[in-house]
Amino acid sequence: MRPFSYTRARTLDDAAQLTHDDTALAIAGGTNLLDLMKLQVETPETLADINRIGFGGIEDTDDGGLSIGALASNTETAVHPRVRSDYPVLARAILAGATQQLRNKATTGGNLCQRTRCFYFTNIDQPCNKREPGSGCGAIDGIAKLHAVLGTSDQCIATYPGDMAVALSALDAQVEIAKPGGDTRTVPVRDFHCLPGDTPWRENVLEEGELITAVALPAPVGGTQIYRKVRERSSYAFALVSVAAVVEIEHGKFTRADLAFGGLAHKPWHDPRIGEALIGKVPSEDLFDKAADILLEDARGFGENDFKIPLARRTLHAVLQNATEAAA
Amino acid sequence: MTVHFKQDKPDDSNRLDGMKQGVLGKSIPRVEGMAKVTGTAPYSAEYPMTDCAEGVLVTSTITRGNVVSIDKDSVLSMPGVLAVIDDPAMTTRAAQGTADEAPQQEPGTICYWGQPIALVVAETFEQARDAAKHLPIKYREDPGAPLDPQAVEAEEQEDETVRQGDLDHAMATAAHSVDVTYTTKGHASAAMEPHASIAQWDGDKLTVYASLQMLNYNISELADALGMEEKNVRLVSRFVGGGFGSKLGVSEDVVAAAIASKEVGRPVRIVMSRQQVFQCVMRRSETTQRLRLAADQSGKLIGFGHHALVSNLPGETFAEPVLQSSHFLYGGENRDLMLEVARIHRMTAGSVRAPGEAVGMPALEGAMDVLAEKAGIDPVELRLKNIPEEDPEEGLPFSSHKLAECLRLGAEAFGWDSGPRSPRHTCEGEWWVGTGMASAARVHNIAEAKARVTLKADGSALVETDMTDIGTGTYTILAQLAGEMLGLDPAQVLVELGDTKHPRGPGSGGSWGAASIGSAVYIACKAIREELGQRLGVGETELELKDGEAASGESLVSLLDGNDLSREGHYEPGDIKDDFTASGFGAFFAQVRVNRFTGETRVDRMLGAFGFGRVLNHKTARSQCLGGITWSIGVALTEALEFDPHEGHLVNCDLAEYHVPVHRDVPDLEVVLVEERDPAASPIQAKGIGELGMCGGAAAIANAIYNASGARIFDYPMTPDRILAAMPD
Ligand SMILES: Cc1cc2nc3c(=O)[nH]c(=O)nc-3n(C[C@H](O)[C@H](O)[C@H](O)COP(=O)(O)OP(=O)(O)OC[C@H]3O[C@@H](n4cnc5c(N)ncnc54)[C@H](O)[C@@H]3O)c2cc1C
């Protein structure tokens, strides 16, 4: 850990000022950032503690949706009565992640911005284009069991590791962002994270000094909501593959099919063509296969993680079958 | 006064059973438990020290080569930095268990990625860590170090080789034969407490508080590394937060702290980071194992073959003893066993809980399941059929043998269905459900040990030895044992462990602790009883002591007449070990479910039945079994060290990414303790239980995976990717 200065921001403005500098970082729960600082993967000179700037509430919105403050803890969100009743996929996704202790500290904003778990990213003595642009990628021909099969580049094959954002993507939630100076903007969760391309160090669309203030959920969408996380051990492990699904079947046909996938790419993966292919159709194994074909059309493994391709197909089958059974 | 006893012949007098206190074997909770869970038991890094400086190890970022130069000055100017040390006496690997001499030194010569090469000492831990990360080091790299055990010419461990009869012929002519190759990945001990030490000098006398398992060997390892006499060295290790083999020998922090403390003239503390513990202490070697089983029509083995390939660094004597129990577990007159070591430049391979059987038994017992299926015999029946009358290689009698009883009692308690077995018989929702079983075996080890027992004038007792309690219950069982012999409530017995100022114990390792140190305490207590008997005018064997009184009504306090009575017991194994084959035995039964979509596997329930001699405390023994079974789940399903193919470093080097089972992975576990007295194992008729609980359990799970899903897998751990690849459509 390098020496750093610590400042407690009092207001959003404060925080934006403090983090408007490439040597400064905001700290919320610290469950990701502090680990990375100890490993010297992150070396901020200034830490702006944003825990006292407000934005911790979970509130109803005018359009009947729900706004989850950037500083609401993952536990608060997962147990919130409206989240449990109207957005169960979100509650389940959060509860599938990390541990109770971590979720008590982890925040909405920090969870969205959590960094990849690539072994070469977290070891500063290894090459990694994300951590040190141009140094190479240790994972591509190294140990890459956890790595991406969709949307990779020859620069980086890391995954976005989180669960919560996968559910938020299926729900088509919006990220509310405050810019320095008081302006705000809104970005769909589906567009919030970036693919690695030639800029693997850039994981999301936040610009310097921008902070997440909240995530807005749309008015309740109903349907059958499923979060399915496949992992080696039954808790305290990141997803090999995960699927968040908001599905509705009426008169024997899909009328809604919002699906997002974790563990496959540098971002929660959402492909609108999958929903389009399902809607209006009668659930069947063949149909599920077609959906999986669309999802995995451009999938590419790197040896160790080849299994994720059939696993994603099978998990999608399981989820669509569960949804079909639930509707019956 | 020291009383020396060397066991040369079996002892079936079972003296302990004739004692009157009635506390041995009882489920007494761990005496140090409260101190541990309330934070008042000091672990090695927690001893209060004034003016303690902090050291952080600097580790190599190349695989093989030399340090050309270290630019110490560039960090000496950093805030708080006191010294940068690269003394040639620093050790670069942990000592192997029972090494008794310094491990590899000269940190400038690099043999693996992550090897300690220097130490930065600073006022605070954070300053030392930052400086350690900044230290500029110039290397001369020696590229091309072999990293893949399959890609090098392996060395045969000749003393492991057995060739009897003609296995090839037996295989060719057998009614049923199995020829399969299993692999296992490396394992980490992953003890909660990281390796840590504080060193302090007083003139030329050195004290090191360190997290270690075997002080009796560690003291010579440390003294040898520093070129000191043992009498000037003291090691303290009173509470150890788990070792599992990783603390058998002195780790790199111990010697470095001593050197640094001398140099800066202050106490120095080194606490290894979790990553360093993973990357530079000990790994269990990965293995590749070919099993050949040839059986006649009835399923009786006529041939038995087990070849194993393991790896280690050049120069290391340790080779994961995969074949250990294979030598005697089952019969078969045509035998072919061989162990080979590949010399590669991954970190040191050494003892991790149950070295040998922890990986050998899962392979052997997996192959036995394949044979049972081929021969159409119930797997329990197949094992029962193949229990040999005597050691099939040495021709020696077994000191005791509880395998058959464990198989029968275990099967009954589990509700084992001995009817026909075929995979995929039960599907509950998305889950295939099935059962499997395996035998357990772990060789009996025993070692020389000394302990001093003092009956205090006030009628309480004190037991002193440098034996350690690594969380297994040593404090408790010794209090019970001394209490039983001396007629005292165990609460009246103070046990002092983990300090080399006391008589040399055996150390905790190889499951030998309880039987070895227990025997020394027994011998000392017996000598005290003799003296008391004399004072009372009765023979030792007639003496009855209970609740601080002799049967005649005389109290210990009056017998002692204001003086302490002290005896040192010195136990030596003796020739008896050449006359018998001695082992703990047992059986595992598991029910698992395998998800038909994802291949995820969860254990529903598991049972182990074990026979390991006298049970000294049912609770601590059962806990050891539970821990062992839990690790079996890890071996079967999740635990795997992953090494970078280019540089050989361990990549999943923390508890988030090296997957030990979590609570949710560990279902109801049941333990059946099969009591026995092993007259040849030790003077107290006890063997060890620290490791037996994980010797084969993974195979019960693997065999259940097959029975549930039809996926016959030959690679541990059986992660979803492997299960999916093997699962029939
Ligand atoms: C062992 C372990 C296991 C885990 N397992 C899982 C798992 O299974 N699934 C899962 O989803 N997660 C898992 N996590 C990750 C965990 O969810 C994240 O660490 C947590 O959500 C981060 O939140 P935080 O508030 O602590 O973020 P911090 O550590 O405080 O911050 C993380 C990053 O977000 C930035 N940041 C924080 N708040 C804002 C904001 N409002 N605006 C802009 N930037 C911001 C920080 O600058 C920093 O870069 C695990 C973590 C650990 C340590």
Ligand code: SF4
């Ligand atoms: S996959 Fe990405 S994060 Fe991992 S080493 Fe390569 S560049 Fe770095």
